[in-house]
Amino acid sequence: MSASSWSPRALLPSRDDYRGLRRSWRGDVVAGITVGIVALPLALAFGVSSGVGAEAGLITAIIAGLVAAVFGGSDVQVSGPTGAMVVVLAPIVVSHGVGSVVIVSVLAGVIVLAAGALRLGRTVSTIPWPVIEGFTVGIGVIIFLQQVPSAVGVSGAGHSTNAVAAAVESVMGADWPEALLPLATVAVVTVIMLLLGRVSGRLPASFIAIVVVTIGAALLGVPLATIGELPHSLPLPTFPSIDLGTLSGLIGPAFAVAALAAIESLLSARVAASMSDTGPVDADRELVGQGLASIASGFFGGMPATGAIARTAVNVRSGARTRVSAIVHSLALLAVVYLAANVVSVIPLAALSGVLMVTAARMVSPTVIGQVMRSTRSDAVVFVVTAIITVSFDLIVAVGIGVAVAAFFALRSLSTASGVHREELAGAPEPGDERIAVFRIDGSLFFGAAERILDRIGAHDGVEVVVLRLSHLQLIDATGAHTLTELVTALERRGVTVLIKGIRPEHRTLLERLGVIDSLRHPNHLFVDLEPAIAHARSHVGRTAAAAG
Known part of the structure; x- marks a missing residue:
């Protein structure tokens, strides 16, 4: 029974309680x-x-x-x-x-x-x-x-x-x-x-x-x-x-x-x-x-x-x-x-x-x-x-x-089922790809798993651009969103550019309210598809290399 169709009458006896009584x-x-x-x-x-x-x-x-x-x-x-x-x-x-x-x-x-x-x-x-x-x-x-x-x-x-x-x-x-x-x-x-x-x-x-x-x-x-x-x-x-x-x-x-x-x-x-x-x-x-x-x-x-x-x-x-x-x-x-x-x-x-x-x-x-x-x-x-x-x-x-x-056991199981995986960049390798890291976050990013998952991402050195793939993320709570904001902020402070790809519609409001999107260096660092995100990362690394040269 839907909430819109429910009424207090549903809690009272009715003639339907005795349907089939004749038989x-x-x-x-x-x-x-x-x-x-x-x-x-x-x-x-x-x-x-x-x-x-x-x-x-x-x-x-x-x-x-x-x-x-x-x-x-x-x-x-x-x-x-x-x-x-x-x-x-x-x-x-x-x-x-x-x-x-x-x-x-x-x-x-x-x-x-x-x-x-x-x-x-x-x-x-x-x-x-x-x-x-x-x-x-x-x-x-x-x-x-x-x-x-x-x-x-x-x-x-x-x-x-x-x-x-x-x-x-x-x-x-x-x-x-x-x-x-x-x-x-x-x-x-x-x-x-x-x-x-x-x-x-x-x-x-x-x-x-x-x-x-x-x-x-x-x-x-x-x-x-x-x-x-x-x-x-x-x-x-x-x-x-x-x-x-x-x-x-x-x-x-x-x-x-x-x-x-x-x-x-x-x-x-x-x-x-x-x-x-x-x-x-x-x-x-x-x-x-x-x-x-x-x-x-x-x-x-x-x-x-x-x-x-x-x-x-x-x-x-x-x-x-x-x-x-x-x-x-x-x-x-x-x-x-x-x-x-x-x-x-x-x-x-x-x-x-x-x-x-x-x-x-x-x-x-x-x-x-x-x-x-x-x-x-x-x-x-x-x-x-x-x-x-x-x-x-x-x-x-x-x-x-x-x-x-x-x-407790369910959360522990859910936590261990969640993970972060570094992926190879799609397409033919290009110079500077070693300074780009693509991470796919799977499962759930909640209070029981957030620190463990995001510590793995923050531990990579020698990276100029980090692409976070969130399209495989099934669940995220306030702790996960807050920790994600802290990660993005810490990486940007170290000079690492963060790109986020594939925010699910049901997660967007929470991520906006807890500052994940605002912590990005530029609004254009938010992507729907992976290919444009990779292209942007390579362009950023190329510009950085040219400026250094």
């Missing part, structure tokens, strides 16, 4: 119910793991999933609580308390909404693939480590916000051998999910595993910690109370959550678009939808939401064609709240940990890791650095540093 509604309904079954244990588990409770995870899946489905920019995206968001929220809960999540959800939603309104959706395409994969692996490792306390029957182990430290504290502080019971539960869930995954990828393995373990624990009377009582209806929306002191302390976390929500949602939407032919993704509208989803979720006491890659993939594979499937997914979860809250409340927490551990392990793909590590050395470094920083420090910092490292 696809049955498939959409089936897909929505399927995704709802898959989403139920994940929503509960992510709510518990983040520290805000299973109720908040369920509310987020219902409210945010519905709002994002209606207002988002993808026809098949499914939104709700995700593992990556849990990784960010858990430290916020530890530092600021459970009540802070509602405020962070609303603030982050406003930020994401503003990003969509400002049409910043396309910026996610600037994130390199090794950064995304390193980020994903790091998230998988953190989610797995976050489940260790529940897996060994420890609640609230220590106060560390670092997943590695918290996992170690939990294992050291567990009550052995009683901890073997929740560990066995995790093992049973893992085995069931892996076996069902081998039988058929369409089976809701996590849902079946939780049902089996919950029934087994109840029949055998196994003493396991459970989710606990859940509400039998949705709470009424309320505006969170915010004071300036609390607000100032949560602005930073809100921006981190917003950045993650935007990145993960747009990546998920891109994956969905590559899996189906339901139409392109409107990145800006997707941000608007996700922003509204997090705001609405916060008003109902939920968590910030993002597009969920795994649930979106299940939605597409189940035959979804329109956003009705994501709407049905939310309604199916709503039915659970009103009809089955008592049943859900007896699910063992260790069973949810098992589900998340398997989910986290599947995020770490040995095939993808092998592909990245075998690609190039710089990409492998970017991948490893991003993954390590994600696990050790912070998700958003990891993405920022990963992009910075990737940019």
